[in-house]
Amino acid sequence: MTLSYRLHMAGPQGHRQILLWTPSVASLQWEDGTDVDLRPVGQDYRATQQAGPAFPVSPAIPAGKSPAPRVLKIQLGLKCNYTCQYCNQAAQPQDSQGDPGDVASFLAGLPSWLKAAPQRIEFWGGEPFAYWKTLRPLAEALRERFPAASFGIVSNGSLLDEAKIDWLDRLGFGIGISHDGPAMKYRGPDPLDNPQQRDVLRMLYDRLKPQGRMSFNTVLHRRNMSLTAVRRHIAERLDVPAAELPLVTEEILLPYDDGGLRLSLRNERDGRAFMHEVFWEAVRGESMAVSTIRDKISGFFRLVATARPAASLGQKCGMDDPAKLAVDLKGNALTCQNMSADTRHRIGHVSAISEIRLNTAHHWSTREECGRCPVLPLCQEACLFLEQDLWRQACDNSYWHNLAIFAAALYWLTRLVLIEIEGPARRDGLPARMTVIDPAELEVAA
Numbered sequence: 001m002t003l004s005y006r007l008h009m010a011g012p013q014g015h016r017q018i019l020l021w022t023p024s025v026a027s028l029q030w031e032d033g034t035d036v037d038l039r040p041v042g043q044d045y046r047a048t049q050q051a052g053p054a055f056p057v058s059p060a061i062p063a064g065k066s067p068a069p070r071v072l073k074i075q076l077g078l079k080c081n082y083t084c085q086y087c088n089q090a091a092q093p094q095d096s097q098g099d100p101g102d103v104a105s106f107l108a109g110l111p112s113w114l115k116a117a118p119q120r121i122e123f124w125g126g127e128p129f130a131y132w133k134t135l136r137p138l139a140e141a142l143r144e145r146f147p148a149a150s151f152g153i154v155s156n157g158s159l160l161d162e163a164k165i166d167w168l169d170r171l172g173f174g175i176g177i178s179h180d181g182p183a184m185k186y187r188g189p190d191p192l193d194n195p196q197q198r199d200v201l202r203m204l205y206d207r208l209k210p211q212g213r214m215s216f217n218t219v220l221h222r223r224n225m226s227l228t229a230v231r232r233h234i235a236e237r238l239d240v241p242a243a244e245l246p247l248v249t250e251e252i253l254l255p256y257d258d259g260g261l262r263l264s265l266r267n268e269r270d271g272r273a274f275m276h277e278v279f280w281e282a283v284r285g286e287s288m289a290v291s292t293i294r295d296k297i298s299g300f301f302r303l304v305a306t307a308r309p310a311a312s313l314g315q316k317c318g319m320d321d322p323a324k325l326a327v328d329l330k331g332n333a334l335t336c337q338n339m340s341a342d343t344r345h346r347i348g349h350v351s352a353i354s355e356i357r358l359n360t361a362h363h364w365s366t367r368e369e370c371g372r373c374p375v376l377p378l379c380q381e382a383c384l385f386l387e388q389d390l391w392r393q394a395c396d397n398s399y400w401h402n403l404a405i406f407a408a409a410l411y412w413l414t415r416l417v418l419i420e421i422e423g424p425a426r427r428d429g430l431p432a433r434m435t436v437i438d439p440a441e442l443e444v445a446a
């Protein structure tokens, strides 16, 4: 069944128009059946793309993994010197984490299962620099073997020093520093409030930012709704121009335990406050310099231009892709880099790569909500493996975030504001008509 939505759009002086939106085929038309003009956003309907159907992975039909992964994610262990309230790794057992002694056997085993050079290798913690004695020999050896691979790492930045920055630069790393701006207190001590750590981060900025190899990565949540506030907080402390700060967002937090639930959007009031902030920051252009927001909006335009079928969409993090493989140093294959091999998320071992079975994942088409969700093409499912209450809350958080981005994309395309969605609700019990941006806000904005 093809589900469509009537999008009630508003402009100045009471102007109203209806758009018809069919997420399953990314069709966006005016009420009279004419396509929306994509030229104002630099797209046209002649664009083509060939995306085959995504594999509808589920525990009943698990996916495999390729012995020639394009992206190899290496989990060093889940230990961290911070105690972020919403960390998806906090509740994971850490018994099997790697240690320096595992590096040699990991490297020696690689040729037996890795059949081609990965395009990208990521090094994950916990806090990866808490594993310095493991990380260093591992990355140096991998750089020698795979000189063309891009290297990525995400760190809280608190354990960096000048020698490590030299090392990151020399090995060609791109680094994301996790930082939540004024909401940093929900993660741990703010390294930017510590003069020594602040100076080290400024050194990192001066060294890698001009090469486009560093960013600050922020997670939004109930107590951290404004990317503008995050940008200002970091830029002021680093004493750099706010407009030049490379900021990305990992979007809204997904809850993995009670801490994550506490910082989630627990009711409609939270959701509306969040959506309001994200929408207006995008429409005012403030967050369009945040690459992940800009890319998502331009990705939406491309999706419409190419009429990309939802059936071709995999999960947003891509861990349902056989060419993305997460492993630990003992060779265990994992659902994703955030999960421990001491749980059900051990999905096999590289020594028997053809037997790896991603049997912990649910493609969006197997979720009750996603097939009747107007923002599916933007959200692409909150998380692969969450279930029950955590899944419902992850879906709710993602819905408010993606609804804001959807409304912002429609604004940039039509210069009209989405005030109401009419059509099937993603979950029983939710209304079939929903106010998005309150028309009263338009008058205030005007």
Ligand code: SF4
Residues within 6 Å of the ligand: 364, 367, 369, 370, 371, 373, 374, 375, 376, 379, 380, 381, 382, 383, 394, 395, 396, 398, 399, 402, 426
């Ligand atoms: S908002 Fe929820 S229902 Fe919609 S695509 Fe995301 S996870 Fe699925």
Ligand code: SF4
Residues within 6 Å of the ligand: 088, 317, 318, 319, 335, 336, 337, 338, 382, 383, 384, 385
């Ligand atoms: S499956 Fe994807 S979305 Fe879920 S925790 Fe892992 S990386 Fe994040």
